[in-house]
Amino acid sequence: MITRMSELFLRTLRDDPADAEVPSHKLLIRAGYVRPVGPGLYSWLPLGLKVLRKIEKIVREEMDAIGGQEILFPALLPRGPYEATNRWTEYGDNLFRLQDRRANDYLLGPTHEEMFTLTVKGEYSSYKDFPLRLYQIQNKYRDEARPRAGILRGREFLMKDSYSFDVDDEGLEKAYRAHREAYQRIFDRLEVRYVIVSAVSGAMGGSASEEFLAESAVGEDTYVRCLESDYAANVEAVVTLVPDPIPVDGQPPATVYDTPGTPTIATLVDWANEADLPQFAGRTVTAADTLKNVLVKVREPGGEWELLAVGVPGDREVDDKRLGAALEPAEYALLDDADFARHPFLVKGYIGPKALQANGVRYLVDPRVVDGTSWITGADEQGRHVVGLVAGRDFTPDGTIEAAEVREGDPSPDGAGPLVAARGIEIGHVFQLGRKYTDAFSADVLGEDGKPVRLTMGSYGVGVSRLVAVIAEQQHDELGLRWPGSVAPFGVHVVIANKDAEARAGATELAGELDRVGIEVLLDDRQASPGVKFKDAELLGVPWIVVVGRGWADGVVELRNRFSGEKRDLPVADAAAEIAAAVR
Amino acid sequence: MITRMSELFLRTLRDDPADAEVPSHKLLIRAGYVRPVGPGLYSWLPLGLKVLRKIEKIVREEMDAIGGQEILFPALLPRGPYEATNRWTEYGDNLFRLQDRRANDYLLGPTHEEMFTLTVKGEYSSYKDFPLRLYQIQNKYRDEARPRAGILRGREFLMKDSYSFDVDDEGLEKAYRAHREAYQRIFDRLEVRYVIVSAVSGAMGGSASEEFLAESAVGEDTYVRCLESDYAANVEAVVTLVPDPIPVDGQPPATVYDTPGTPTIATLVDWANEADLPQFAGRTVTAADTLKNVLVKVREPGGEWELLAVGVPGDREVDDKRLGAALEPAEYALLDDADFARHPFLVKGYIGPKALQANGVRYLVDPRVVDGTSWITGADEQGRHVVGLVAGRDFTPDGTIEAAEVREGDPSPDGAGPLVAARGIEIGHVFQLGRKYTDAFSADVLGEDGKPVRLTMGSYGVGVSRLVAVIAEQQHDELGLRWPGSVAPFGVHVVIANKDAEARAGATELAGELDRVGIEVLLDDRQASPGVKFKDAELLGVPWIVVVGRGWADGVVELRNRFSGEKRDLPVADAAAEIAAAVR
The missing domain is CATH 3.40.50.800 (Anticodon-binding domain)
Structure with missing residues (x-):
């Protein structure tokens, strides 16, 4: 069928829409592919819908090719299953909640782990029924705080979400790899430039999790990569390259000094350089020679708040996102004045390992704080610091934590060279969930030995509608849009x-x-x-x-x-x- | 691709699900096509989704064939446009309403007239751009009071809704006919047995409106049809075959009688037969000889309540749905004791035309009350009736109203024979909306003469997901489902x-x-x-x-x-x- 522009429902616009920030948004509106309906809500006009359907078709073909079976859930879901996993609460303001005429609670599905788990549990009962890979292509809903950039981050968006179910870890690993490869084929067919980055999967055990990020200057996700190797990771997932330990023997003893008016790293470094400390034999002291102890309180799900001290070299900030990811599923908060008042051994600006360990506060340090490293740090008294405090000799942390900021130039964990920062747009995610959801619903089947086996699960997502904008973002030029043949509205x-x-x-x-x-x-x-x-x-x-x-x-x-x-x-x-x- | 049952995500059930009422619901669940997720909410398992997609494809092909252009709106919509047409309120409990994190009001779209009108108004500005036919295939939401019968009446369901826009009535008429014929082709390809029935389109002027009803004993819609012709109509849309007027000359004068204790039609008829009235010359008096005057109060949108009397032959009840449809867009209510107290001329059980007309009450009668018909009716005094009150001689109603019940055996309006009652399931609706929505949004374009023209509009719907159940309902036998080749999950x-x-x-x-x-x-x-x-x-x-x-x-x-x-x-x-x- 030939489409005649004299009949096509299309009006192009000469000017950029006033509220559009990113090129793809401007062009998709100017070219009449989409129209705004409300914040984060868009209608698809004929050309936009054609591109969307072509992407959807490619995703479907590749899912079918790895044995995925398509099913379809409602978007409107009862509260019950999401209550059981606590996501009804955890999602916070991001979840659209509503009530029906009988005042029963419902939600608009942001993702469907609960529903798939319950469905598989309802249908299958034997190890013989597995492996199983199910998927759907469906509208998802998230009440974004700042819906922006057009369909790059909408509040109603089309997603392909799949879920794998297996009776053992080996099966999960296979399903994960199959999805990872299918996603590579999908993005290759769409001619999207992307990287696969390691993502944090929480502290629930070393489950693999990776994100597919489309390279884009307007991306909301920051990641780091090594140009000398194929290493790439979300900032939350970067593992610090640990230096070798240093011999303790022969290092000068720790000495406490009066350091009046030095509650910050900068004032402390100034003091140290003016004091001309013998431990530094004339070299300049920098913030990297100091050990900063940051106090937070941490609460495991269902538990009580407990103090936690995080020690990082003074030249680095604690990165909120990395700290949060490292502590997950526990939550953390900063201390308030009442907390300090309750714990008088915490001397603000002068906190050191001694008081922490004497008072039983859990103390985790940056991986760079290896045995034998020597630090200037707080002496737990107003206006006093200790110099030459050696890890492994003068204090022994309870462990390490990946909470310090990652910086461009930091060595890549694979040792291949320095890291550089880049921005990307998340277009896919593969995640070995393990037994989080099957535990929540006791999803067991009969194993080969006649005993119940708890299923293990993976979840995998592709942002179908977002890809329309991602391709527009990567391929456009100053004249307008440019579509690869695989998704162009017309040949x-x-x-x-x-x-x-x-x-x-x-x-x-x-x-x-x-x-x-x-x-x-x-x-x-x-x-x-x-x-x-x-x-x-x-x-x-x-x-x-x-x-x-x-x-x-x-x-x-x-x-x-x-x-x-x-x-x-x-x-x-x-x-x-x-x-x-x-x-x- | 061959689908192997050893790998297919499918479990058939031996027993009917406990809460399933109708055969299609039982079988679609037993055969593993759908699964309940909540009241009126279903997931589509692989086989069900295949059938759904095949129906969707046929609908799409036929819409494209009449020049329909597919677009797609969000299901989540802002309140504003629906406020402008008052549907935010009119939908009552049937509308799913919710708020976002900023407490702005949203709804889940039950149908999209507002959004299409605004979109067309936003893009097009000249008569040259028309005719225009747009459609979408999309999930719709209605908070049904009693979601029942599985996917026959769900709360989230897939619908094809289209909207035509034209600059004149002739264009609308063409668009209407094109959709009507496309729907016939769709249902023929699906091998659905259906009738097209006239439907009431409200009191907004004689706009055409027809429903496609699938023949089914479990249908919720009652309609009547004539077996001797192709006449079929919703009960609300049946037009009474009007008898010829009767000469007034020579008819005996009206006479008032004491009729103690006859506030009901039955007691009145008994009295009349015992009284051996000369007017009836020995023949038996029946309820059809009496004229029953039913009082209601009526309110036009934005207006005040006003009294309305409806006169119907005593052998028929007033049909709530027919009365409501006849009065639309006005609403009506029954009188309460306070209303009667306020109008002492209304003598309950003995209300007659005389007091109504003397007190300025609007008085509409059944079309059978033609000039020259003679009635036994109330004399407006406790325990008194008048016999031989002749229409056109002794009283003159303000007009007629189609409010009396329709009965099997009533003559078909086309005079071809008697009507019989049947039940059906609504699978399609074609509706000449006219300018209701374009008026609400002042959707004008420049006409050929350089003056603004208000667009005229039609809306057309097909229940895509419902059709899965309709086909199951019509085609199944005692052994299970049976799918026509056009929609079967497999050949x-x-x-x-x-x-x-x-x-x-x-x-x-x-x-x-x-x-x-x-x-x-x-x-x-x-x-x-x-x-x-x-x-x-x-x-x-x-x-x-x-x-x-x-x-x-x-x-x-x-x-x-x-x-x-x-x-x-x-x-x-x-x-x-x-x-x-x-x-x-």
Whole structure:
């Protein structure tokens, strides 16, 4: 079927919408692919819907290829199952909640782990039924605090979510790898530039979790990568390269000094350099020579608040996200004045390992604080610090924690070189959930030995609607959108740029020939100037543009490639065949 | 791709689910097509989703064929547009309402007239842009008071809704006819038995409105039809066949009688027969000789309550739905004691035209109350009635109203014969909305004469997910489901009913041959008894079943038709070709 622009429900806009921030958002609106309906809510107009459906189809094909079976849940879900896993509460303001006419609680599904687990438990009962891979392609809902960037972060969005169920870890590992590879094929077919980054999967045991991030300067996710290797990770997931321990023998003893008015690292470093400390033999003291002890309180799910001290080199801040990820599923909070009042051994600005350990406070340090490292740190008295406090000799932490900030230039954990920071947009996530949800619902089946086996589970997601914006973001140029052939709304855009009736008829016939060989054709048959039509063709971004223009009189049409800008004349007689060959 | 039952996510159930009322609901659950998630909420398992998608595809093809352009709105919508048309309030408890984290109001879309009108207004501005036909296939939400019968009436359901926009009535009429014909093609392709019934479109002017009802004993919609013609209508839409007027001359004068203790029609008729009234010359008086005056109060939108009297022959009740439909968009209510106290001229049980008209009460009568008809009715005094009150002589109503009940045996409005009652399930609706929504949003475009033209609009719906249940309801038999080829989850169900390894291999090869010629094959390769497999095959309802069983040794397989039950043996060598020919 040929789509005629004279009939297509489409109006392109000359100007950028006022509230659009990122290029993909501006262009998708200007080109008439989507329209805003409310904050984070968009309607898909014909061209946008075509691209969305093509992406959906590719995702479906690759899921089917790894044995995924498609099912479909409602988006409107009862509270019960989400109460059982505590996600009804945990999701906080991000969850859309509502009541029905009988005042029963419902939610709009943000993701469906609970429902899939319950369904599998309801249907299957034997180890023989596994492995099992189920998926759905469905609208999800999240009440984002700041819906932004158009469909990059909407409040109603199309997602492919799949769930694997296995009776053993080996099965889970296989399912995980199958999904990971399927996602690589999906993003390759979509011609998306992406990296796979290690992601934190919480403190629930070393389950694997990786994110697929599309490379983009407007991405909300920061990650680090090593240009000398293929290492890439979310900041939360970066593991510190641990230096070798240093011999303790021969190091000078720890000495306490009066350091009046030095409650900050900067004032402390100034004092140390002015004091000309013998321990430093004339070299300049830096913040990296100090050990900063940050106090928080931590609460395990269902537990009581407990103090935790985090020791990091003074040249680094504690990174909230890394600390949070390291402590998960426990939550943490900063201490308030009442907390300090209750624990007088905590001398603000002068906290050291001694008082912490004497008072039984759990004390975790940055992995760089290896045995033999020597530190300037608090002496637990107002206006006093200790110099030359050696780890493993003068204090012994309870363990290490990945809470210090990650910086560009830090060594890559694989030792291949320095890390650089980059930004990306999350387009996929693979996650070995393990038994979190099957435990919550006691999802057991009969094992080969006749005993019950608890199922183990993975969850995997692809942001289908978001990918429309991601491709627009990565592929656009200053003239407009550019779509890879796999997802373009049309294969060829035929522009009639000649008012001659014969040229018009010839263009329509050419469109018909292309249609007959299975190429989707957009025919610009409008009464408009060639200039308007060319601008629209560039804005809409169909990868191949055919111009039936002045050359018609000489028996040629022009074929343009929207990506390379390359143009060439084709004799009318061969045009259909040549175009078909180029498009394929 | 061959689907192997050993891997398919499917468990059939031997017993009917406890809470299922109608056959389609029982069978779709037993056969593993859907599963309940909550009241009126269902998940689609693999087989159900396949059928749903095939119906969706047929609907899409037919909408595209009439020039429909597919777009897609969010289901989550802001309150504003629905406030503008008052539907935020009018929908009452049927609307799912919710708030976001900023306490802004949202709803889950029950239908999208507002959004389409605003979108068209936003994009288009000239008469040249029309006609325009837009549609979407999307989840809709309605908080039904009694979600019942499984997916026949769910609270989240898939619907195709389309909207036509035209600059004149002729265009609307064309769009209406195009949709009506497309719907006929859709339901014909789905092999659904249906009738098209006239539906009331409110009192907003004679806009056409018709419903497509699938014939079904479990349907919630009652309609009437004439077996001698193709007349069919919703009870609300039945127009009374009006008798000819009767000459007034020579009719005896009206006479008032003491009729103590006759506040009901039954007691009044008894009195009349005992009184041996000369007006009836010995024939028996029946309830049809009496005129019953029912008082209600009516309020136009934004107006005040006003009295309305409805006069109907005493042998008929006033039908709430017909009265409501006749009065729409006004609402009505019964009178309470305070109302009667405020209007002492209303003598309960003895209300007659005289007092009504003397006190300025609007008085509408059944169309059967034509000039010259003579009635026994109230005399507006306790215990008194008037006999021989002749319409057009003794009283003149303010008009007629279609409020009396419709009964089987009533004459069809087309005069072709009697009406019979039937039940159906609404599967489609076509509706000439006119300018209701374009007025609400001042949706004007520039006309050919340079002056603004208000757009006129139609709305059209098909219940896509409901159709899965409707087909199941109409086609099932006592053994299970039966799917027409156009929507069956598979073309052929191959049952391996022979443990012999060669037979097994042969069945798999046959499945492969069918797959290669484009037939979707379900292969029952499970380790189960032939009896279990046959029962499941009958329950699942694939239209053609191939049994590779005992006959294998003699070189034959059996082909069964699930509808006719017909079986025939096919030589193995020809089997694939013969089966392919049968399926096509």
